[in-house]
Amino acid sequence: MASSDDFEQSVVKFTLSRTGEKVCIDLLADKLVFRPLCQQYSTSLGDFWAHVLQHPNNYPVYSHTYKKLYRMGNKYELQLRVDGVTLRVDLASGCLTIKGSHVIDWAVSRFPEIMNGYLKPPVTASKELREQYTKQEVDSLHQEQKKYYKKYIEDWPDETLEASANVLDAGKTQQYYEAIDPDGFLKGSDLETHNPIADLLNEEETKQQLKRLLSGSVIQGSVMYRLWKSTLNLWFADKDAKVFIVTPHIDSVRLTDICRLFLNNKLTASLEMMCVPVRNAHGRFADVQRETMKKFSPQDQVLLEYKVFSSVVYPLMDIMTSFIAMTTDNKAKILLTNVHFDKACFQTANSATVLFEKIDRERFMKEFCGNFI
Structure with missing residues (x-):
């Protein structure tokens, strides 16, 4: 695994070579913020981060759900939840924010792959993501959900959904349907x-x-x-x-x-x-x-x-x-x-x-x- 210093240098070199802009990385509690170094706002850098994340080799829109936020009718932020972290691209300022409980570990181990994926031709295979839970934990969660949902269905008052409950047809013994x-x-x-x-x-x-x-x-x-x-x-x-x-x-x-x-x-x-x-x-x-x-x-x-x-x-x-x-x-x-x-x-x-x-x-x-x- 690369060191934090090597990681920061690789990100700086990556953005500089592709956009001509320098960035710095701020560590704030449980999040990393990649922000423009020489100016307060950079819409081109915001568009660049969006293209990097949505590249077919990374997290394309046809297989990952992005949330779009709007301000005054204009799109200003993209959000993606993946691998236990949240990635936010501020399209106005050009900042990329990565937030999560293990954000440094994720960024150092995964972000270089994202940068490399952007530089390579698109591949047809889907990107394999790191599991947040073990298979045993997932199976256990599914079994628990099934148990509660089964009990909920069994307790459902089915009689309230019967067609004969229609008050407009009170007193009738049979429902008729005209073809x-x-x-x-x-x-x-x-x-x-x-x-x-x-x-x-x-x-x-x-x-x-x-x-x-x-x-x-x-x-x-x-x-x-x-x-x-x-x-x-x-x-x-x-x-x-x-x-x-x-x-x-x-x-x-x-x-x-x-x-x-x-x-x-x-x-x-x-x-x-x-x-x-x-x-x-x-x-x-x-x-x-x-x-x-x-x-x-x-x-x-x-x-x-x-x-x-x-x-x-x-x-x-x-x-x-x-x-x-x-x-x-x-x-x-x-x-x-x-x-x-x-x-x-x-x-x-x-x-x-x-x-x-x-x-x-x-x-x-x-x-x-x-x-x-």
Whole structure:
């Protein structure tokens, strides 16, 4: 392992040779700060550190989650949590901060590899990271989580989720579902579709309508809304499916829909990722989430926090489109649209462009998710 002095000299030489700027390294408690030596701010140095970290040989955006922070509408900081340390790049000042309980050990042993990785041509193999826990510790944690979650599911009051609990149908002994016109549904001929709380399509009808969208179509927003909910319900009911939700704008009602559909399929549902901006047309996502959670019981909130909102990620780039998707084994299914997931786009007769695709899971993760996380 290189000494601390050798490490500092290597960093100084690295930045000077690539940017023409000198840096110094400050040790402050549990963090290291690489800052410009001759000037207070250096945006070029900030961009340089971002490129170094996101280089394909180091921590590329398609396999690592970066958090973007904004000030006055402009991006000013990137954050990455990896190997038990947090790396922060201040894009305005050019400072790179590494924080962690063993930051010196990590920096001296790992940062030279990052610098060397930046200087080499990209490789296709993923970067092997040092484990924070031993395999035995990880297995023990997983077993503990399974035990608590199993007990939570066993204590769940299933009767509250039964369809017969609908107070509007009190006194009825059976629920009835009116089938849709398969040929006219996408054209908006089904009157039930224009009801914001329309019945979900059944499994066969949902698959049939998705198949009709393999070549794309322009449909009414209300039709898209009913199909959107029905598709999520179908995918949440598949125990082997991992569901992805990406949109630039979402309101509390649509977020509530997602939560209720998840709860209705709580034994099988798996939400892998919900990608939404920190702030959108409906305010801060945290506020939308808070408003949504008020609509559920404390017991429901526990499950939603653990299984739904823990999957939320904030995109590394602006989102201009929306989609829901699911993956099973090596396949991916995607329902892609140009509208947002909110009232203005869903509870309307205005048109929505929609396309259903089936592609390989690897391609989906790289070309769809890789652009956002």
